[in-house]
Amino acid sequence: MLDTVVFDSGTPGPHLLITGAIHGDEVCGTIAIGRTIMELRTGIFKLDKGKVTFAPICNPKAYAANARYSDVNLNRVVQKHKAPSLYEHGLANDVTALIDTADVYLDLHSYSSGTLPFLFLDYDTPAHRAYATALNIPHWVTGWNALYEDAKDLSTGDTMTYANGAGKLGILVECGLHSDPVAALHGYKAIRAALAHFGIAEAFDKTPPAKPDIKRMVSLEVKKKEGRMMQDWQHLDSITKGMPIAQYDDGETLTAPVDGVIILPGKKTALGEEWVYYGVSAE
Ligand SMILES: [Zn+2]
Known part of the structure; x- marks a missing residue:
């Protein structure tokens, strides 16, 4: 099972899952999660209600090799694999099990060409829009599901499709360029904004969201x-x-x-x- 760190406020509330390094060379999420864990342990801020599960390195073998994946792109095989034949199939079983236990979800990624943070609004519901707005990231990209509906050979499941199918509210954030240290700051801000949006902890950045x-x-x-x-x-x-x-x-x-x-x-x-x-x- 993937290594996780769990913080439970002891007061009923939403359970937020935060994943990093679904792609092994995308370290911004791992760094952002590490900072958040340290701050919670030190008491820099605390949880007011609910619970958070952090999974900082969701593809350990690829992370160790600074590679996107080992056998296959994990974020195209996120589903339950009864007979896992590839390394990432086992990881997908772990990630789906984590999503199953959570109520709400934030998945942190980075990319190879550009520095602007953006998020994927894969499901255009009022709840997704409210969550996306709260993340205060000014660039949104939609249309993933319609695109992959016509390209089923490319993907049998990603984190957000699985989460949505399991009735969980999730957003995937692309924090910036793989190698840009600022991407980790964007990831940290996204974590704090998600925690605040779900009432789990107080807000870090109180700047009013801009129109995306x-x-x-x-x-x-x-x-x-x-x-x-x-x-x-x-x-x-x-x-x-x-x-x-x-x-x-x-x-x-x-x-x-x-x-x-x-x-x-x-x-x-x-x-x-x-x-x-x-x-x-x-x-
Ligand atoms: Zn990624």
Whole structure:
């Protein structure tokens, strides 16, 4: 079972689960969770009600290797595996068991091209919007589920899809660039904001939330063969329809399908995995 640290206020209230390093090279969540654990132990702040479970390193083998995953992308196989055949299948069983015990959930990630923190609003309900607003992260990306509905071969489950199916309110935050120390600060602020939103602990940052900029993902490109990006694209760079985005080594060029933005352009994408997403402005 994955290592966890649990704090229980002793007063009834929501049980928040916070996970880090679902992808082994995304250490911001681990660092942010470590700071929070230290502050709770020291009494810098305390829980007023409810309970928190921290799972700081959800993919230990990949974390040790500073790699995204060991056998397979954990965040595409989050479901119950009756006969786990790959390393991440066992991890998925642990992560789903943790989600089962919680009421609400925060999953912290980072990415490879860009520094802006953003969150995924995968389920557009009033409760999700209220939670997302409370996190006070000004960039939101929607449309994940519709996209993967048409790409079932790429994913059999991610943390938020599993959480939603289990009736748990969850948000996934991308805290910034993998190697940017500031990403851990964004992760810490997200943890404190989630704790405050659910009434578990007092707020850290009392800045009123700004109106978010929302982009809806409309398509994704799988890397089918060796190739390269035409530019050093950064997450949320503007694009116009027809603009060359990437080129395979055989000369085939991928062009932007819409006027909009680039989302999560992959720096070291493996063949057969998601290379880049495209998005448009949304409300
Ligand atoms: Zn990730």
